[in-house]
Amino acid sequence: MTRYxxxxxxxxxxxxDTDAAIxxxxxxxxxxxxxxxxDVTGFDHDGPLTGGIQTTGNYPGKARTPxxxxxxxxxxxxxxxxxxxxxxxxxxxxxxDGEFVxxxxxxxxxxxxxxxxxxxxxxxLDFNPTFFSHPMVKDGLTLSSPDEEVRNFWIEHGKxxxxxxxxxxxxxxxxxxxxxxxxxGFKDIPADRMGPRVRYKESIDAIxxxxxxxxxxxxxVESKVFGIGVEAYTVGSAEFSLxxxxxxxxxxxxLMDNGHYHPTEVVSDKIPALLTFxxxxxxxxxxxxxxxxxxxxxxxxxxxxxxxxxVRCENGIDRTYIALDYFxxxxxxxxxxxxxxxxxxxxxxDALCQPSExxxxxxxxxxxxxxxxxxxxxxxxxxxxxxxxxxxxxxxEAEGWFDEIQKYEDEVLSKRA
Ligand SMILES: C[C@H](O)[C@H](O)[C@@H](O)C(=O)CO
Ligand SMILES: [Mn+2]
Numbered sequence: 001m002t003r004y005x006x007x008x009x010x011x012x013x014x015x016x017d018t019d020a021a022i023x024x025x026x027x028x029x030x031x032x033x034x035x036x037x038x039d040v041t042g043f044d045h046d047g048p049l050t051g052g053i054q055t056t057g058n059y060p061g062k063a064r065t066p067x068x069x070x071x072x073x074x075x076x077x078x079x080x081x082x083x084x085x086x087x088x089x090x091x092x093x094x095x096x097d098g099e100f101v102x103x104x105x106x107x108x109x110x111x112x113x114x115x116x117x118x119x120x121x122x123x124x125l126d127f128n129p130t131f132f133s134h135p136m137v138k139d140g141l142t143l144s145s146p147d148e149e150v151r152n153f154w155i156e157h158g159k160x161x162x163x164x165x166x167x168x169x170x171x172x173x174x175x176x177x178x179x180x181x182x183x184x185g186f187k188d189i190p191a192d193r194m195g196p197r198v199r200y201k202e203s204i205d206a207i208x209x210x211x212x213x214x215x216x217x218x219x220x221v222e223s224k225v226f227g228i229g230v231e232a233y234t235v236g237s238a239e240f241s242l243x244x245x246x247x248x249x250x251x252x253x254x255l256m257d258n259g260h261y262h263p264t265e266v267v268s269d270k271i272p273a274l275l276t277f278x279x280x281x282x283x284x285x286x287x288x289x290x291x292x293x294x295x296x297x298x299x300x301x302x303x304x305x306x307x308x309x310x311v312r313c314e315n316g317i318d319r320t321y322i323a324l325d326y327f328x329x330x331x332x333x334x335x336x337x338x339x340x341x342x343x344x345x346x347x348x349x350d351a352l353c354q355p356s357e358x359x360x361x362x363x364x365x366x367x368x369x370x371x372x373x374x375x376x377x378x379x380x381x382x383x384x385x386x387x388x389x390x391x392x393x394x395x396x397e398a399e400g401w402f403d404e405i406q407k408y409e410d411e412v413l414s415k416r417a
Contacts, residue, residue: 003382003385003388004018004385004386004388004389006382006385007381007382007383007385007386007389008386010381010382011353011381011382011386014355014358014374014377014378014381015355015357015358016353016354016355018353018386018389020352021349021352021353021386022349022386022389022390022393024317024352025082025345025348025349025352025390026081026082026083026390026393026394027083028082028083028317028322028348029083029084029085029124029174029322030082030083030084030085030322030323030324030341030344030345030348031084031085031086031087031126031177031321031322031323031324032073032076032077032080032084032085032086032087032324032337032341033087033323033324033325033326033327034069034073034086034087034088034089034092035089035092035327036324036326036327036328036333036336036337036340037062037063037069037072037073037076037333037334037337038062038063038064038069038333039055039057039062039327039329039333040053040055040089040133040327041062041091041133042089042091042092042093042130042133043065043066043091043092043093043094043095044090044091044092044093044095044100044103045091045133045134047133048133049132049133050132050133050137051131051132051133051134051137051140051182051183051227052132052140052183052185052224052227052228052229052230052234053132053183053227053228053292053294054228055294055327055328055329056329056330057328057329057330057331058329058330059329059330059331059332059333060413060414060416061332061333061409061412061413061414061416062329062333062416063333064416066092066094066113068416069092070113070117071412072333072334072337073086073337075334075404075405075408075412076334076337076338076341077121078396078404079338079342079396079397079401079404079405080337080338080341080342080345080396081342081345081390081391081393081394081395081396082341082345082348082394084121084123084341085118085123085124085125085126085174085323086114086117086118086123086124086125086126087125087126087127087128087323087324088111088114088125088126088127088128089127089128089130090103090106090127090128090129090130090157090160090161090164091103091130091133091134092111092114093106093110093111094110094111094112094113094114095110103129103130103134103136103153103157103160104153104154104156104157104160105156105160106157106160106161106164107160107163107164108163108164108167108168110164111164111167111168114168115167115168115171115172118168118172119171119172123172123174124168124169124172124173124174124175124176125168125169125171125172125174125176126168126176126177126178126179126321126323127161127164127165127168127176127177127178127179128161128178128179128180128181129154129157129158129160129161129178129180130157131143131154131157131180131181131182131183131184132182132183136150136153136154137183138150140183140184140185140186140187140229140230141184141196141235142154142182142183142184143155143158143182143184143199143200143203143204143207143235144182144184144196144197144199144200144203144235145184145199146195146196146199151199151203154182154203155203155206155207158180158203158204158206158207158210159206159207159210161178161207162178162207162208162210162212162217162219163210163212165178165212165216165217165219166212166213166216166217169213169216169217170216175215175216175217175218176216176217176218177218177220177253177282177321177323178217178218178219178220179219179220179221179222179255179282179284179323180204180207180219180220180221180222181221181222181224181236181255182200182235182236183224183227183230183234184196184200184230184234184235184236185226185227185230185232185233185234185235186230186232186233187229187230187231187232188231188232189232189233190232190233193233196235197235197240200235200236200240201240201244204221204244204252207219208248208251208252212251214250214251218253218280218282218321219251219252219253220245220252220253220254220255220282220321221236221241221244221245221252221253221254221255222236222241222255222256222257222260222284223236223237223238223240223241223242223254223255223256223257223260224236224237224257224260224292225237225238225260225261225262225292226291226292227292238260238261241254241255242254242274245278246277246278249278249279253278253280253281253282253321254274254278254281254282255281255282255283255284256270256271256274256281256282256283256284257283257284257286257292257325258283258284258285258286258287258288258302258306259284259286259287259288259291259292259293259294259325260284260292263288263290263291266302266305267283267302267306268302268305268306268308268309269309271283271306271309271310271313271316271320272309272312272313275313275314275316275319275320278319279319280319280320280321281319281320281321282320282321282322282323283306283310283320283321283322283323284323284324284325285297285303285306285322285323285324285325285344286324286325286326287300287303287326294325294326294327294328295326295328296326296328296331296336296339296340296343297324297326297339297340297341297343297344298339298340298343299343299346299347299350300343303343303344303347304347304350304351306347307344307347307348307350307351308350308351308354308356310322310348310351311348311351311352311354311356312351312354312356312360322344324340324341324344326340332405332409332413334405334408334409334413335402335405338401338405345390346383346387349383349386349387349390350383353381353383353386354378355374355378358374359371359374359375362374
């Protein structure tokens with residue numbers, strides 16, 4: 001008997017069909033963020049990363065060109081099991097032959113290489129307007145700026161991104177999630193908290209007035225509690241963003257990033273709350289340490305709970321758009337990509353292997369002692385053996401893949417200046 005066959009029997013005693021769990025896990029798309037590969041730099045500017053987020057570390061070998069980034073992504077994806085989408089930020093536009101257009105004038109053709117890359121690999125694309133690292137961020141503000149010229153520039157950027165998202169979806173045949181996040185806010189206590197929020201609302205309204213097919217483009221608003229340099233107040237707070245999405249349910253989704261809340265709040269508990277009201281939601285899965293530090297996602301308790309809620313909620317898998325969002329510049333960036341993606345895959349597989357129906361029945365019949373005992377028993381079930389079988393079926397190694405990363409570092413990354 002193989003280890004997987006033995007594990008399958010153990011899970012079956014709890015009513016869990018591990019073959020079905022493996023088959024389901026293979027079909028859940030998880031969006032891989034391009035920005036882990038170059039510390040959120042992009043290709044449309046030379047300046048530093050600014051606007052409320054920060055990468056730390058200076059590990060050698062960062063991708064410097066589109067060719068390097070796409071090659072690194074390919075290497076990373078070759079080591080990941082499961083279904084992928086690719087998440088692109090607008091600052092990753094790829095211009096031909098010295099051409100440059102500013103963000104308010106971007107067109108689908110500036111992302112054709114991303115479209116070709118995704119199509120060749122049978123993947124969908126997600127998209128993000130880039131409201132940071134740009135001179136038109138004035139006094140830390142974009143869509144909520146009191147300066148009409150600034151607001152209009154960013155509104156035009158948002159509209160351009162809607163058109164690009166529509167193109168992505170049409171080209172790939174997969175809906176494109178377009179996430180609006182700005183770092184707009186203030187370092188110190190504002191005198192007017194409402195004005196910026198009213199302007200932010202009106203600016204998002206203007207962006208979403210651009211025509212698009214709601215079956216193809218899924219605009220989202222991502223909230224945040226605070227950012228670097230905007231510690232006192234962020235315009236797109238949780239209440240603002242959730243209210244915006246709720247009032248515009250026909251064309252906008254709420255996006256929760258689990259690094260964007262007070263440290264004792266958990267996104268796992270917010271998922272069922274939002275799925276009670278919204279037909280669809282979106283997630284950025286990250287790992288905050290004390291703050292929105294964007295550490296690499298691990299197979300830790302909250303990651304497992306997030307996956308469990310996606311799996312347990314009614315049609316939660318089909319109603320939740322999952323994306324990763326972290327950036328660690330202190331370690332091998334490809335290893336960071338792979339570790340985070342594999343950790344979330346493992347969490348999804350673990351969630352699919354839980355005896356969720358039985359546990360729910362125990363809760364509904366108030367058998368709380370037994371529920372606790374079974375939940376504890378589940379923690380030591382042989383998920384590692386199911387994971388190994390999942391990886392085997394997906395054509396990747398369960399363990400030992402770091403050797404490939406080391407080889408790539410020695411042969412490719414270490415040659416980069
Ligand atoms: C690069 C992303 O847009 C960014 O990480 C955003 O989603 C965020 O989470 C900012 O803290
Ligand atoms: Mn995020």
